[in-house]
Amino acid sequence: MTRSRNEEFLLRKEDFLQSNSVDLAIFGFHETELRILLLQYKGKSWALPGGFIFKDEHLDNAAKRVLEERTGLKKIFLKQFYTFGDPERSRLNNRARQLEKLLENDEFSDEVIQWFLGRFATTGYYALVEYTKVNPVPDDFSIRCDWCDVHSLPPLIADHSQIIKKALETLRQQIHFQPIGMNLLPKKFTMPEIQMLYETIIGTKLDRRNFLRRILSYKILVRLPEKRTGVAYKAPYLYSFDHKAYQLALKMKICLRMMKRSLNG
Amino acid sequence: MTRSRNEEFLLRKEDFLQSNSVDLAIFGFHETELRILLLQYKGKSWALPGGFIFKDEHLDNAAKRVLEERTGLKKIFLKQFYTFGDPERSRLNNRARQLEKLLENDEFSDEVIQWFLGRFATTGYYALVEYTKVNPVPDDFSIRCDWCDVHSLPPLIADHSQIIKKALETLRQQIHFQPIGMNLLPKKFTMPEIQMLYETIIGTKLDRRNFLRRILSYKILVRLPEKRTGVAYKAPYLYSFDHKAYQLALKMKICLRMMKRSLNG
DNA sequence: TCAAAAGTGTTAGTCGTACACCCATGA
DNA sequence: TCATGGGTGTACGACTAACACTTTTGA
Numbered sequence: 001m002t003r004s005r006n007e008e009f010l011l012r013k014e015d016f017l018q019s020n021s022v023d024l025a026i027f028g029f030h031e032t033e034l035r036i037l038l039l040q041y042k043g044k045s046w047a048l049p050g051g052f053i054f055k056d057e058h059l060d061n062a063a064k065r066v067l068e069e070r071t072g073l074k075k076i077f078l079k080q081f082y083t084f085g086d087p088e089r090s091r092l093n094n095r096a097r098q099l100e101k102l103l104e105n106d107e108f109s110d111e112v113i114q115w116f117l118g119r120f121a122t123t124g125y126y127a128l129v130e131y132t133k134v135n136p137v138p139d140d141f142s143i144r145c146d147w148c149d150v151h152s153l154p155p156l157i158a159d160h161s162q163i164i165k166k167a168l169e170t171l172r173q174q175i176h177f178q179p180i181g182m183n184l185l186p187k188k189f190t191m192p193e194i195q196m197l198y199e200t201i202i203g204t205k206l207d208r209r210n211f212l213r214r215i216l217s218y219k220i221l222v223r224l225p226e227k228r229t230g231v232a233y234k235a236p237y238l239y240s241f242d243h244k245a246y247q248l249a250l251k252m253k254i255c256l257r258m259m260k261r262s263l264n265g
Numbered sequence: 266m267t268r269s270r271n272e273e274f275l276l277r278k279e280d281f282l283q284s285n286s287v288d289l290a291i292f293g294f295h296e297t298e299l300r301i302l303l304l305q306y307k308g309k310s311w312a313l314p315g316g317f318i319f320k321d322e323h324l325d326n327a328a329k330r331v332l333e334e335r336t337g338l339k340k341i342f343l344k345q346f347y348t349f350g351d352p353e354r355s356r357l358n359n360r361a362r363q364l365e366k367l368l369e370n371d372e373f374s375d376e377v378i379q380w381f382l383g384r385f386a387t388t389g390y391y392a393l394v395e396y397t398k399v400n401p402v403p404d405d406f407s408i409r410c411d412w413c414d415v416h417s418l419p420p421l422i423a424d425h426s427q428i429i430k431k432a433l434e435t436l437r438q439q440i441h442f443q444p445i446g447m448n449l450l451p452k453k454f455t456m457p458e459i460q461m462l463y464e465t466i467i468g469t470k471l472d473r474r475n476f477l478r479r480i481l482s483y484k485i486l487v488r489l490p491e492k493r494t495g496v497a498y499k500a501p502y503l504y505s506f507d508h509k510a511y512q513l514a515l516k517m518k519i520c521l522r523m524m525k526r527s528l529n530g
Numbered sequence: 531t532c533a534a535a536a537g538t539g540t541t542a543g544t545c546g547t548a549c550a551c552c553c554a555t556g557a
Numbered sequence: 558t559c560a561t562g563g564g565t566g567t568a569c570g571a572c573t574a575a576c577a578c579t580t581t582t583g584a
Contacts (some may be wrong), residue, residue, distance in 0.1 A: 017386070018283040018284050019282050019283050019284055019285055020284055020285065020350075020386050052352070053386075055384065056352050057350070057352060058350055058351050058352060059348065059349075059350020059386055060350060061352075062350075074471065076348020080347065080348065082345065083324065083345065083348040083388045084324075085285075085318070085323055085325060085327075085388065086324075087320070087322060087323060093328050119282065119320065121282070121285050121318075121324055121386075123348045123386070123389070149512050161434065173442070176439070206481050
């Protein structure tokens with residue numbers, strides 16, 4: 001079976017664009033944590049879901065394809081954030097040897113190993129997905145696909161921790177210019193839940209009452225008549241996103257500031 | 266001579282990373298206009314300065330190299346903004362044929378032409394330079410290198426007008442998070458001059474007095490004792506950037522808002 | 531002395547922030 | 558009835574935006 005995987009890859013390899021790849025930072029939100037989807041290789045190291053680009057395929061499509069393959073999800077918010085072009089990136093962290101070992105163990109041919117150890121400029125995309133809707137699927141080179149809290153990441157191959165760092169930075173910046181949450185939260189959610197999401201992303205505690213006022217002022221939420229029951233305190237209202245207003249706000253790329261301005265000293 | 270250029274390129278070609286390139290949006294500011302540096306090919310079409318990446322070269326370095334080759338400038342603000350990954354991008358605008366013709370006329374071999382017509386994922390960088398310091402130099406494939414007002418661009422090859430559009434969008438967005446101007450303006454400049462720069466970039470008229478207060482509040486400018494003379498009205502003060510404060514502000518990536526917030530209706 | 535443009539200051543209104551108080555729920 | 562957390566409202570300070578007046582210069 002490993003033998004056939006080797007041959008399979010060799011066949012597909014010819015259809016790939018050389019020296020380009022995509023890597024995905026797929027974020028989900030669960031139990032007050034911002035999590036990211038990672039793959040684990042046989043050698044225990046982890047990596048971002050990624051893939052190569054078919055010769056006639058748009059970079060964006062390659063990213064979409066990888067997202068779909070790993071999560072089963074379509075029509076998801078997905079955005080390019082940076083291209084990593086260090087010629088040594090695959091050799092960072094002394095993990096090239098590790099990768100080499102992994103692939104050897106897996107009985108891949110030299111040709112395949114050489115491909116993997118070659119230089120790729122990888123373009124990073126980040127996706128925001130609803131945690132519960134994801135069905136994590138490992139790829140041909142990994143044994144496991146699972147969520148990790150972004151604040152306690154396992155050892156990652158190559159420059160993948162840098163990529164995640166950059167993805168988080170981008171997300172933190174863009175949260176002020178885009179409504180987010182439609183893909184990260186379930187259809188119906190409470191005010192404390194969306195507030196926790198914002199707090200997790202920007203890394204600051206926010207005032208409950210001011211947050212409410214602000215987020216409502218953007219007019220992308222609707223309060224539902226229902227409340228969440230079964231909690232050991234006052235039942236909170238449920239909210240959902242107003243899709244039209246949300247899409248409009250996305251297009252407008254307008255400042256939805258959630259943090260203090262700084263630089264006043 | 267064209268023959269030797271052909272051979273030269275064939276030799277270098279082997280050292281290039283396949284299917285990757287960089288394109289540069291080099292902005293300068295002159296006579297109240299935001300301008301961009303463009304190359305003109307023999308067939309009259311224009312293009313962004315760009316180039317290929319050596320196999321052991323960092324993407325950022327390839328961009329730096331191209332910047333230096335076209336302008337003679339080093340140590341310039343240069344920032345990656347997007348990677349364009351449409352497989353058809355070189356064939357957009359029906360300019361593939363044009364490009365083909367150009368290269369044929371120039372007596373390049375089929376091999377070179379095929380290379381140019383192949384697929385590249387190009388990574389866009391933008392640079393902010395001091396107009397007067399630039400010495401525009403055409404590359405091996407162009408006959409002219411000159412500035413164009415970004416508001417009246419000539420016909421451009423492939424997707425280069427899209428790339429410029431994206432570069433401008435990025436610049437417009439980032440102006441709120443970075444001090445700019447140090448590279449775009451001469452060492453000494455007047456308040457009206459820097460205000461004009463800001464207005465040109467964000468595309469809005471700003472109130473003279475409010476602008477003054479705001480830009481000074483960021484504490485990246487120092488007022489010089491001198492004034493500009495020889496003008497037909499009250500002599501304005503000269504200012505220059507405080508390098509230390511400027512670099513600090515750059516690092517902090519702090520909100521230096523210059524426009525109204527929107528989305529309040 | 532006049533026009534044009536720069537320097538300086540004021541004010542009203544909006545927005546952000548920090549609060550206090552009451553209400554609903556399950557233990 | 559109490560602890561916990563949600564819902565609603567207010568007040569102060571800071572910042573923004575709009576605007577008026579004075580000063581300097583060359584023609």
